[in-house]
Amino acid sequence: MGGALIAVALSTAPWLVWTLWLQKRASYRLPPLVAFSVSAAGGLGIASCVSYLLLETIGLTSRSLVVTDLVVALLSVSALWRLRLHRARLTSTSASTSSSNMRSRLWAGATALVICLAAIAIVLALVDTPYGVGDPVTNWTLKARFIYRGGAGWTDLFSPELPRWILSDYPLLLPLSIARVWHYVGDDTPAGPIVVQLVFWLALVTCVWGTVWRLRGVKAAAVATIAVVSMPILVTYTGRQYADVPFACLITASLSVLLLRDGDRAPLAVVAASGLLAGFAAWTKNEGLLFVLALVAVRGGYLLVLRRRPGEAAREIAVLVLGAAGPLLAVAHFKLNHGMAGASDDPRRLTEVFHMLADPARLAVVMRGAWRVLLSPALWGWGPLLAIGFFASAIRINRATARSFAFPAAVILVMALGYLTAYQLSPYDLAWHVRTSVDRLLLHLAPVAILTLAMASNAAPPERLRDRDDCQV
Amino acid sequence: MAGALVVAAVLALTRTITAEWPPRIGQHHAWNLKGADSWEMDGAYRRLRASLPSRGVVSFLAPEAEGSGTSRKSLVFAQFALAPIVLVPFDGEVTEEGPGLRTVAPSLLYSRRPQTFAERLIVELPSSDDRAASQYVPDGFACTRAEARILLCRRSTR
Numbered sequence: 345m346g347g348a349l350i351a352v353a354l355s356t357a358p359w360l361v362w363t364l365w366l367q368k369r370a371s372y373r374l375p376p377l378v379a380f381s382v383s384a385a386g387g388l389g390i391a392s393c394v395s396y397l398l399l400e401t402i403g404l405t406s407r408s409l410v411v412t413d414l415v416v417a418l419l420s421v422s423a424l425w426r427l428r429l430h431r432a433r434l435t436s437t438s439a440s441t442s443s444s445n446m447r448s449r450l451w452a453g454a455t456a457l458v459i460c461l462a463a464i465a466i467v468l469a470l471v472d473t474p475y476g477v478g479d480p481v482t483n484w485t486l487k488a489r490f491i492y493r494g495g496a497g498w499t500d501l502f503s504p505e506l507p508r509w510i511l512s513d514y515p516l517l518l519p520l521s522i523a524r525v526w527h528y529v530g531d532d533t534p535a536g537p538i539v540v541q542l543v544f545w546l547a548l549v550t551c552v553w554g555t556v557w558r559l560r561g562v563k564a565a566a567v568a569t570i571a572v573v574s575m576p577i578l579v580t581y582t583g584r585q586y587a588d589v590p591f592a593c594l595i596t597a598s599l600s601v602l603l604l605r606d607g608d609r610a611p612l613a614v615v616a617a618s619g620l621l622a623g624f625a626a627w628t629k630n631e632g633l634l635f636v637l638a639l640v641a642v643r644g645g646y647l648l649v650l651r652r653r654p655g656e657a658a659r660e661i662a663v664l665v666l667g668a669a670g671p672l673l674a675v676a677h678f679k680l681n682h683g684m685a686g687a688s689d690d691p692r693r694l695t696e697v698f699h700m701l702a703d704p705a706r707l708a709v710v711m712r713g714a715w716r717v718l719l720s721p722a723l724w725g726w727g728p729l730l731a732i733g734f735f736a737s738a739i740r741i742n743r744a745t746a747r748s749f750a751f752p753a754a755v756i757l758v759m760a761l762g763y764l765t766a767y768q769l770s771p772y773d774l775a776w777h778v779r780t781s782v783d784r785l786l787l788h789l790a791p792v793a794i795l796t797l798a799m800a801s802n803a804a805p806p807e808r809l810r811d812r813d814d815c816q817v
Numbered sequence: 818m819a820g821a822l823v824v825a826a827v828l829a830l831t832r833t834i835t836a837e838w839p840p841r842i843g844q845h846h847a848w849n850l851k852g853a854d855s856w857e858m859d860g861a862y863r864r865l866r867a868s869l870p871s872r873g874v875v876s877f878l879a880p881e882a883e884g885s886g887t888s889r890k891s892l893v894f895a896q897f898a899l900a901p902i903v904l905v906p907f908d909g910e911v912t913e914e915g916p917g918l919r920t921v922a923p924s925l926l927y928s929r930r931p932q933t934f935a936e937r938l939i940v941e942l943p944s945s946d947d948r949a950a951s952q953y954v955p956d957g958f959a960c961t962r963a964e965a966r967i968l969l970c971r972r973s974t975r
Binding site: 462469563573579791 | 825
């Protein structure tokens with residue numbers, strides 16, 4: 345377990361430097377829990393991309409990995425030292441948000457209690473099924489074993505003679521993160537995927553808390569976080585070690601920093617971080633490519649239509665795309681060299697595509713399946729419903745809240761339409777495909793949806809709402 | 818409303834925890850083992866795990882060609898961390914076990930790309946009969962009998 349924690353801790357070093365740089369150069373302090381979330385999730389993302397580079401060049405061995413990590417750590421320590429020298433000049437914009445009254449502490453305590461209970465439930469599930477259930481066994485962890493144990497023969501993973509349930513066209517953030525931990529531990533222990541999964545779960549939870557706390561105050565943060573954490577579906581899929589939890593974490597973190605950009609006057613540098621996190625989502629699951637497209641398109645439209653600042657919009661979109669470029673290059677290299685192994689060799693004609701897209705019977709199957717999942721208290725618990733009630737009762741319609749709500753809501757809408765299109769064009773038995781996946785697709789969007797609802801409420805201190813009315817692009 | 822949320826969340830999570838209490842390490846594996854057909858091999862697999870190399874891909878030749886037993890076996894093997902598992906049945910054609918699931922026909926194994934995946938190979942024999950064993954040893958592999966029905970093989974020629 346010690347080796348696993350060292351592997352994770354080392355991966356966060358570049359982000360630690362970034363958050364301090366943000367404070368020094370831009371005089372902006374991320375909410376501490378968002379900084380933790382971005383550092384943990386983004387750190388694992390960067391480490392997996394570096395591991396992929398090693399894998400494709402000199403080979404991913406314990407030696408190459410440790411040497412690379414040491415170089416990165418030394419550079420980080422050097423940069424931290426230089427930044428530390430300037431610490432006296434740091435300023436923070438967040439002083440006004442610190443709240444120490446008893447009620448705030450009570451809400452924070454209640455949230456911590458629920459998070460602890462959820463963590464216990466997840467650990468029990470992990471103990472029960474330490475190798476995971478379903479996809480991790482047949483896909484994510486199995487791929488990690490090919491990478492860790494296969495040596496130069498790791499590409500056997502893409503052999504067409506392997507069973508098709510190994511989703512060989514899915515990218516490698518999770519397998520490489522697990523393999524990296526195994527290299528530090530020296531064994532392919534189940535602790536590897538468990539630690540990676542728990543880090544992403546914690547990063548998701550802290551991201552929701554930190555973002556809503558900064559933008560809407562402690563009570564709204566407590567409601568949003570408890571609603572997310574108490575969802576049985578999140579507990580279940582974290583315990584089963586599915587990649588959908590890291591994916592949900594990355595898209596939530598990516599959107600969160602943009603919400604902080606809008607609502608807390610975060611500098612342009614956070615937009616690059618948002619792009620990077622979105623790129624890592626694409627490096628985790630194929631659905632991430634849809635998220636990158638949705639994010640760029642919606643952000644562009646939002647800035648042009650609602651903010652009417654084309655110059656700023658162009659600059660921000662350029663930074664967003666630039667941020668996503670690194671992981672997307674890894675995805676492109678992976679797809680071109682390996683990831684097409686699972687691609688269909690039976691391209692459909694255009695007319696057939698249109699026919700499938702417009703088929704009302706297929707649409708009915710998808711909607712029925714999604715509706716059944718959405719209405720299941722066994723999957724969601726009562727948390728999201730009560731959170732909807734809370735935020736609906738606190739809704740305040742003005743220009744600021746409408747803007748804060750419109751952007752993430754539009755991203756969710758585009759994602760949902762993308763998922764619907766994918767189902768309409770699914771080459772599999774549609775009922776089976778929907779039955780086995782729609783709950784996880786909805787899980788991707790659930791934390792972001794709760795975050796979005798929180799943005800529509802007026803739960804923030806009044807002075808912060810006034811601030812947002814004239815916030816900069 | 819917010820207070821009700823806290824109470825609902827605490828109750829729901831407490832219920833989940835009490836349902837799972839006390840912790841049962843690897844309970845899911847036991848469930849799988851009971852559900853499949855030849856899980857008397859369980860002890861053999863566990864012993865085998867200790868003798869496997871720490872690095873390298875291991876393939877697994879299984880007697881079943883189709884049915885849920887095959888997929889269950891592959892799952893259990895992966896859970897026991899014997900994997901990477903390449904599950905290759907001795908007989909039967911390419912079989913679909915539902916969307917996205919496939920097993921590999923022996924013709925592929927023996928003629929087109931024999932022993933593609935492994936330096937090491939585990940062969941689970943259909944019986945413990947010595948005479949049957951040799952016909953299941955692929956060319957290019959040298960095997961030793963690890964258990965009554967299990968051969969542990971190493972690639973002898975490339």
